[in-house]
Amino acid sequence: MIYKFIILIISFFIISCGADTFQPSLICPDAKNENSTQALSTIFPRSRFVKLETTDNSLIGRQVGKIKKHKGKYYIATDFARLVIFDVNGNFIQSIDKRGGGPGEYSILADYDITSEDDIAILDAKKIIIYDNKAQLKKTINLTITGFNVKVINDKYLICASGEEYSVYLVDKDGKILEKHFPTNDLPTLGKQVPFIAFGNDSILFQSEYSNTLLCFDVKNEKFTEIDLCCGNDYINKKEEEKLKKIHGMNYSDNFSGKNIIGGINSCKGYLVFSAGNRKAGLKIYLIDAVSREIKHVITQTNIDDISCTGTLSLLNNMSKSDASDCFITYMYMDKLINGLKNSPNQDDPSSPMKIFEGIANPEDENPVLIELGFE
Numbered sequence: 001m002i003y004k005f006i007i008l009i010i011s012f013f014i015i016s017c018g019a020d021t022f023q024p025s026l027i028c029p030d031a032k033n034e035n036s037t038q039a040l041s042t043i044f045p046r047s048r049f050v051k052l053e054t055t056d057n058s059l060i061g062r063q064v065g066k067i068k069k070h071k072g073k074y075y076i077a078t079d080f081a082r083l084v085i086f087d088v089n090g091n092f093i094q095s096i097d098k099r100g101g102g103p104g105e106y107s108i109l110a111d112y113d114i115t116s117e118d119d120i121a122i123l124d125a126k127k128i129i130i131y132d133n134k135a136q137l138k139k140t141i142n143l144t145i146t147g148f149n150v151k152v153i154n155d156k157y158l159i160c161a162s163g164e165e166y167s168v169y170l171v172d173k174d175g176k177i178l179e180k181h182f183p184t185n186d187l188p189t190l191g192k193q194v195p196f197i198a199f200g201n202d203s204i205l206f207q208s209e210y211s212n213t214l215l216c217f218d219v220k221n222e223k224f225t226e227i228d229l230c231c232g233n234d235y236i237n238k239k240e241e242e243k244l245k246k247i248h249g250m251n252y253s254d255n256f257s258g259k260n261i262i263g264g265i266n267s268c269k270g271y272l273v274f275s276a277g278n279r280k281a282g283l284k285i286y287l288i289d290a291v292s293r294e295i296k297h298v299i300t301q302t303n304i305d306d307i308s309c310t311g312t313l314s315l316l317n318n319m320s321k322s323d324a325s326d327c328f329i330t331y332m333y334m335d336k337l338i339n340g341l342k343n344s345p346n347q348d349d350p351s352s353p354m355k356i357f358e359g360i361a362n363p364e365d366e367n368p369v370l371i372e373l374g375f376e
Helices: 002-009 238-255 312-316 334-341 353-357
Strands: 025-027 046-051 064-070 073-078 082-087 092-096 111-114 120-123 127-131 137-142 147-153 156-161 166-171 177-183 196-199 203-206 213-218 223-230 271-278 282-289 295-299 328-332 369-374
Touching: 025 271, 046 353, 064 111, 064 328, 073 111, 111 147, 120 147, 156 203, 213 238, 223 271, 312 328, 328 334, 334 353
Parallel strands: 025 223
Antiparallel strands: 046 369, 064 073, 073 082, 082 092, 111 120, 120 127, 127 137, 147 156, 156 166, 166 177, 196 203, 203 213, 213 223, 271 282, 282 295, 328 369
């Protein structure tokens, strides 16, 4: 269980938004540029703290789901029930909470996405509810599958399904299934906060669990293909993973061989980052220039966290929940962040993040703080 937790903590990678074509394998990792003593501020030189306004209407609580940054707004799902929206400076805009059984209401906020028209698509297991940016109902799409993740693609939807025959379904604007991929062998796909990852402007990647095999959807041509993330045979592929599932059930990850696993995927402009490793060698996070394929940094828990001062894994823990094109977004609760920053040698500097939190009487009652981590 500890190993699984560590995998999830550092399971992320970032892929360039500029690539439009694929090779059989995207990258061949080479750790020659590893520098475990390097400070995170040199790896993420463009970082900033966003203090979210805390009111009765904007209170997020301790059950944060996906965080999406879209056109200068932060959309934050909380408690599988509400979507709280803030501007780029953390000021509260509105909250969407329409739980119920009536028209335009949902029983659970399983996932959400934002359309090209800035409408909000909320997935409620067996249906997708479309609201405008004022939270007014526009449309309800009934589904014949049970989904727990959604990605909007023009007037179609990618659904990551639970307990179905396949892991990924493409449905149209009326809920009709157009295609289905990645058989599940009667075992549900492991849920992730952000399983559908933009690769360039015209492609979406999906990784079900720990496999090196990714499903790629070409948005322009509406075609699915399977590709490998890393070249070589020393990574668990889809067939090997499915075989382990069939033999060992949901505890199959306890029976990985010495092969490397890929913890998860995510995306950000200009770079590719992924975690890979095994129990014997441990896990490392690779930061790669997506155009040149050159490894820029290799991150481990020994890297110096001089951004939040709470520890490398603590800072990066929630990055896999973020969906943004210009940066990674992680978050930290204010009381923990303040305690970490007290250890910073620069806390008395006028530009220190500590100045953001001056005068707050009860940090444990405040909304979490968003931390944007950018590369350039």
